[in-house]
Amino acid sequence: MAREAKREIAQLSEWDDARIMLEKAAADGVETAWDRLEKQKNHCTFCEQGLTCQKCVMGPCRIVAEGAKKKDGVCGADADLTVARNFGRFIAAGAASHSDHGRDLLEVLAEVGAGTAPDYEVRDEAKLRRICGELGLETDGLDAPAVAAKLADRLYSDYGFRREALSFCVRAPKARLDLWHALGVTPRGIDREPVEMLHRTHMGVDCDPASICLHAARTALADGWGGSMIGTELSDILFGTPKPVRSTANLGVLKADQVNILVHGHSPVVSEMILAAARSPEMLAKAREAGATGINVAGLCCTGNELLMRQGVPMAGNHLMTELSLVTGAVEMVVADYQCIMPSLTTVAACYHTQFVSTSDKAKFPGGLHVPFHPSTAKKQAMDVVGMAVEAFTRRDQTRVHIPVEPVEIMTGFSNEAILEALGGTLDPLLDAVKSGAVRGLAGIVGCNNPKLKHDHVHVNLARELIKRDVLVVVTGCATVAMGKAGLLMPDAADMAGPGLSKVCRALNIPPVLHVGSCVDNSRILQLAALVANALGVDISQLPVVASAPEWYAEKAAAIGLYAVASGIQTHLGLPPNILGSTVVTELATKGMTDLFGACFVVESDPFKAAELLDAHIASRRIGLGLYEPEPSPAEDLFEAVPPASGSVETGLTA
Template structure:
């Protein structure tokens, strides 16, 4: 028996009786499980670091946002002598409870999902897909949200700030270190170590004018949002950073890291330093990091990079000299503060039609699509239609590099959205963080729904992942849809072998959670789909 494969019309069932519907739904649930586990394991590590910091077992970490700590404590039912509100919109919670889709815990849903895909357990594709939605909701409202909120408590809630992006942020006269991966527990310590006077002196003695830290992927997004550390690129740029010839070290933790990096680095002087027992890479230098030793290990890594500066070949250094300015740091708290302490002004702009709605563009790069084309084109088409765009992950980096996160990008927006952006001094595309920070988009939508007195699915909003590849993106899309936010995908998921699964995800789900998936590879057509969806939601609200 196995591996399970779809053989075509002549063979409608496997030897065990499995149909194409069952095989496809099992595979999809397996992908959601992988993505939910990746996000939730990230959240667990940050939460464990917070616990160790509270116990005094990780003294290099502290509490950077006490207000956020109290707010999160209330969310989890810890008595802080004050009233508390649930994060999700009440109507959405009631709907999920009625449908039996409320997640019971993070790990339980993942374990149960993996049990269901075992041969001889789950056999009804509808039941399997339902577990996928519930498991994804446990990621979005659980694991990922813990990752976001615990990181805010430890390292500070992002505030609006200026920075720069693209390969031009590398500096020919300094030691360049890129921080790549997803977990800020390591990267924050590297930032701290690089700022030590002894490290600066060491760099100068090596012939450099200083130490230049740059971000890649979501570790970079975390640092960009909180500290304004410049971002060198997104997923498909990770090898390009090495090929500039100016990178002394690439420090990685986990997720979205090419196994090819040490091979690419071997053509240059760059050292790839791996740090997680989950993510060892052959050819890399391994320095295991945990909360107790993170700062000491970070100092060793920075020293390795500085000492490697002498091995650089100046004649091979090619750095593009046009970094792009970007305004970043739009956490929900930062938005609320910018609007006078409440999101009501944003809701009013939507109700008045000055902003027609909002779309979250999220997710990865995919070699099947010209890098960043889907993200940038979709964002431009949406803002032209007076739809404000919020972004995370590689999508956010793409649009920042395209100049869409500068206030001047208001000129590319429709008349009413452009006027709003100019009056507030903000860009029409807002950077909301890393991939786990899609929870900020959930929180934003939930708060707007509560202010409006509606469920999240009734809001004029949508989601999109034009260039997704990662199982994490499958989980993200599923928890958006499960929360009532319809999502347009630019790459077809691995479901084409089952018309029934396609029907359930693109139509039937709408009858349950009031949201569904579309698949549209052309970002201009995707923009039209999302615009029509938003206008329909506005009409349903009488707007």
């Protein structure tokens, strides 16, 4: 096989800040993800197709699917079974990751209820009580900590093995619940389904590829309607439900004259404490004594998204910008929790003065400093860590600092509650816009970067193409920074949208691309789709709603995609999972799931072709609902009766 040609820097990323830092990394002798990808070429075909098996020591085995050279595993597992087993375990790991994130929030909520987490509190008591009511829990006469303890006890049971369905399944349309029941995929326990998947894929257990794939769907649903949804809702309860706010993004958010701390990972439990410590008078005084004008906290990946949504903290970058942010030479410290944190960061940090600090006992990084955070002592630990960052500022070599661009402005904070408030407390204006064709459909574009694809190219161009077609886009995770850099997260991006969507955006003074949170917050998209479906009296699969993971790479992204499909949402992937070695599994993923769930996967790396495919699905669903895409009514007429949101400012939404 001929070796693929090495790409030039201009082919690696859409952005100036990334390309400039790639050049600086080369000059500084710093290796990046793109360099390591180059060393990995060409990839093993067996691995790419899912045809390797290392589940027992009779192997490892390489499977040949068919023909004269057909070769099964030592146990007799053929290509279809091997691929299904590998994919099932891939989904189990992804579901476990987001669900463990949710468990961390649940543990903090329980400690708040018990009074053993003095540095945390319930910041949205109204939402706490509303969710308890939704789940049938009585809270009359109880104070906020007692209510928190009651909700924590209920949600802890969702992680176990004795429930017939997860608590938040009550949000799904009845038709979807009935379908899950008929297929035997109703998620029963957040931990139960991944454990059962590991059992099923042990040698000599489930040998039916279709059966394994169905349980993969059940495992993913336990993430989307369980662990991730718990993570989202409890983050809102503990740290505040996001409301629209403006901030900035790209490497220009770093400050040459300040102590720069980057929070990285996924959980707000640590990053909220770091932000509070960085804003404390004591730490600001220490920073001035060290010669800095202040302390600047900025975000990477989903921990950054959490602080961006709630606190307006700027975003330095997404997954493929993490190494490059350190190459600026301006970062004193990276404070990391877990997930999507490249092990290389400790090596890159060591090339400069940067201190890398890990905080979760389940995620340690050789070469970094480990400072375990616990709810009972979080504030003190945060003060200690920020103090170390201030000390690192005194060791910064200003001759190696290069902040390559000016930041761009973005708008964030579109929780479902904020969207409803903007619409006057009811979905009716949005439903009217969809019915009229002013908004032809909705698309969720989510997370991740993959160095195999040009950085952020698919994200941005897919979104541009969809909004041109009057499709309202919502984004989470790493896609957020891409959209922000492209100017799509500001109200004036309405100029890039189609005539109907443009009018809607101007009427509400919102962007055509709405940032709804971190990657666990894809559960917001599930809930919004369910709300719309219930309001229309249809199933989610009948809605003009699609999803996309354009540049995905991770196990948890595959779980997200699968729970979207199993919930009835047609889902685009920019790259295929490692399943192409099995005709059965590939056909099921890209065709057969439509018969089961009313949706399937679409794989396409070209964003323009992907937009056409997703647009065609939206059009088919509109036709199915009897919406034949007439000329859209003026959006101003649709929204003129909507009362302004309380506390609204120039955005037309809650400040």
